[in-house]
Amino acid sequence: MPEGHTLHRLALDLTGTFGGKRVRSSSPQGRFESAAGFDGRELLEATAHGKHLFVAFAGTEEQVHVHLGLYGSFNLVDDPAPPVVGQVRWRLASDRASADLRGPTACEALGPDEVDAVLARLGEDPLDPEADxxxxxxxxxxxxxxxxxxxxxxxxxxxxxxxxxxxxxxxxxxxxxxxxxxxxxxxxxxxxxxxxxxxxxxxxxxxxxxxxxxxxxxxxxxxxxxxxxxxxxxxxxxxxxxxxxxxxxxxxxxxxxxxxxxxxxxxxxx
CATH class of the missing domain: 1.10.8.50 (Helicase, Ruva Protein; domain 3)
Known part of the structure; x- marks a missing residue:
């Protein structure tokens, strides 16, 4: 299972690649039905707490919550439309790059209260400057x-x-x-x-x-x-x-x- 530093680095990479851009959001696998709700929206930023990733978009209070679990991976490539390989749960794409999420334990759209509930279950993150x-x-x-x-x-x-x-x-x-x-x-x-x-x-x-x-x-x-x-x-x-x-x-x-x-x-x- 990826450790916390992997998720924090992924959050930085996603924000650096897609932050401030309108993105295409889809679920080639068809198992993340909420993906369409983020299509065409500006990606504001991705953040991490522990082994959990949160991706925020403009124009909606919902965020995408991802937990990779034992088998998940989220791969970024410098190709806006690579062939779909394997079971891609969620694809983010811009004019220059794309990111494919495969095999996560969780990939879901959460409202503010639901995000808070996830965070409330988690302990202190050594990578959080405000950790208690x-x-x-x-x-x-x-x-x-x-x-x-x-x-x-x-x-x-x-x-x-x-x-x-x-x-x-x-x-x-x-x-x-x-x-x-x-x-x-x-x-x-x-x-x-x-x-x-x-x-x-x-x-x-x-x-x-x-x-x-x-x-x-x-x-x-x-x-x-x-x-x-x-x-x-x-x-x-x-x-x-x-x-x-x-x-x-x-x-x-x-x-x-x-x-x-x-x-x-x-x-x-x-």
Missing amino acids: VERAAALVARSRAPIATLLMDQRIVAGVGNVYRAEVLFRHRIDPRTAGRDLRPVTFLTLWSDLVDLMGEGVRTGRIDTVRAEHEPEAMGRPPRVDDHGGEVYVYRRAGQPCHVCGTKVRTEVVAARNLFWCPRCQRRR
Whole structure:
């Protein structure tokens, strides 16, 4: 599932490509009937909160809400009318470009109250400059659930996915099984600050890189990572491989319905 930085970058790309322009809106697949209601309207901007995308148009209070889920993708190309390939749920197009949405969990037109209801279900987004980190910290501090579960709970921290949770816990040497209430408040604030930086860099580059300079391939004399997700990481998808810091084999187990990765030596329970 795409993590929060992907949606924020997509929002920037959609706004940069179509913002201020009248767009053609259609549903080649036929499953997004409301697409016609936005056809010919000026696209004002696209925004993101956590893993949710919202696209606003002139002349209507409705916005298009998109959640990509596990299999969704929203691809922009410099072609105003490319052939329809696969099941395209929603197509946006201008005179110079188009964007095709495929396989989302949600693609729907929502009024203001419905948009507010979606946002009310979500936690604080590290990529939101106005995020209430104290609220997130308080929810974590009251919970007996493991911090690895809490970081993936979109009602607490919106946008963090499997890669960022594993990597930020490793970067701060935190055992992922530590209960939220056993985590010092200052430690969660430090995690949050690191997520702000890491995810912000993810928006800028379009990939997830979490290793510090001294652990980069060039510095360590090791080959670069080869993975569909791209980016240099410490533990994510490295089960059975040696930790870049201590050499211990990285472990994995299912936590919050996703495979968690961690180093049992660097992240010893305190």
